[in-house]
Amino acid sequence: MKYPFNALPTLADVEFIYCPVLIIIGVPVNLLAIVILSRRNCGLSRCITCYLTAMAAADLLVVISDVMLRWLIMYFPVSFLDITYVCSLVMVLIPATTMNSVWLTVAFTFDRFVAICCQELKIKYCTEKTAVMIIVTVSVLSYIESIPWYFKFQSKYIFDNLPWFCITKAEYYISNFWTLYGVFHRVLSPLLPFVIILVLNTLTVRHVLVASKARRRLQKDSDNEKHSDPEMVKRRKSIILLFAIAGSFIILWSPYNTCLLYQRIALLHDYPPLSPAAGTIGYLLQLLCTCTNTCIYTVTQTQFREQLKAVVKLPFTVILRSINRM
Numbered sequence: 001m002k003y004p005f006n007a008l009p010t011l012a013d014v015e016f017i018y019c020p021v022l023i024i025i026g027v028p029v030n031l032l033a034i035v036i037l038s039r040r041n042c043g044l045s046r047c048i049t050c051y052l053t054a055m056a057a058a059d060l061l062v063v064i065s066d067v068m069l070r071w072l073i074m075y076f077p078v079s080f081l082d083i084t085y086v087c088s089l090v091m092v093l094i095p096a097t098t099m100n101s102v103w104l105t106v107a108f109t110f111d112r113f114v115a116i117c118c119q120e121l122k123i124k125y126c127t128e129k130t131a132v133m134i135i136v137t138v139s140v141l142s143y144i145e146s147i148p149w150y151f152k153f154q155s156k157y158i159f160d161n162l163p164w165f166c167i168t169k170a171e172y173y174i175s176n177f178w179t180l181y182g183v184f185h186r187v188l189s190p191l192l193p194f195v196i197i198l199v200l201n202t203l204t205v206r207h208v209l210v211a212s213k214a215r216r217r218l219q220k221d222s223d224n225e226k227h228s229d230p231e232m233v234k235r236r237k238s239i240i241l242l243f244a245i246a247g248s249f250i251i252l253w254s255p256y257n258t259c260l261l262y263q264r265i266a267l268l269h270d271y272p273p274l275s276p277a278a279g280t281i282g283y284l285l286q287l288l289c290t291c292t293n294t295c296i297y298t299v300t301q302t303q304f305r306e307q308l309k310a311v312v313k314l315p316f317t318v319i320l321r322s323i324n325r326m
Helices: 007-037 044-077 084-117 119-125 128-147 145-150 177-221 228-267 274-300 302-326
Strands: 158-160 162-164
Touching: 007 119, 007 274, 007 302, 044 084, 044 119, 044 128, 044 274, 084 119, 084 128, 084 177, 084 228, 128 145, 145 302, 177 228, 228 274, 274 302
Parallel strands: none
Antiparallel strands: 158 162
């Protein structure tokens, strides 16, 4: 599944506090991002708005499934979440929502790569219609790919003809199917997306540097006076947003990917096993990725920041108006 590392007791205590804090922060910030972006008053194109809204919704689902529901299952007494059918479904939602969030980040990165580096393709590809089609396709495929995880588990007890708790089936450890599927799932999320985002951003940086030099050279030849370039200003804002989102993804997912790769290499070459603490820290850091995008929008987008202030002030404004009418 998504978290192959065992937590140390001290880290279990940290996780016990970390998860509720992440829920308290992650749910409202992603809801705010969805509301603000849906109003389309942030000065962003419809294409970018579609991707950012979908990414916020995907991050919200990750917080609900991988943080909230998993935390309730782990630390709360027996509840309906411990029914085998329910906890098996939760174990499908965890990798599915994560894969959806990761691949939507890839889709957004590729869209910005096309917009910045491929001017001829930009007109046809960077549209709202294409964005919606990509988002729906990525989301559907992410959930379909994760369905096999449902059949990994079986019940531990049968009480009043109702199966309770989820334990891993014995064949999971010896089946070639599960071995191949596990590798395939790991490649799809997060190894391949991580490499794609890294490559696309490297190519984008290279293109931007070359284009900027050429543009400055043309401006210098045509006019010696200093003046602002609206096209460069617009492109700079788009680049800052792209690099901020992709950069936070790369930074927060790097420890988890490093632990995952080392774990596979250690199994093949009989290297010493990785400390469980390292794997748990990597897992907790990648969960933090679900809360960073809204902060990035607030810092990098002036109009988003203004909309955020308006949304936050709205309840207080309504209350004051109600008091004044009394």
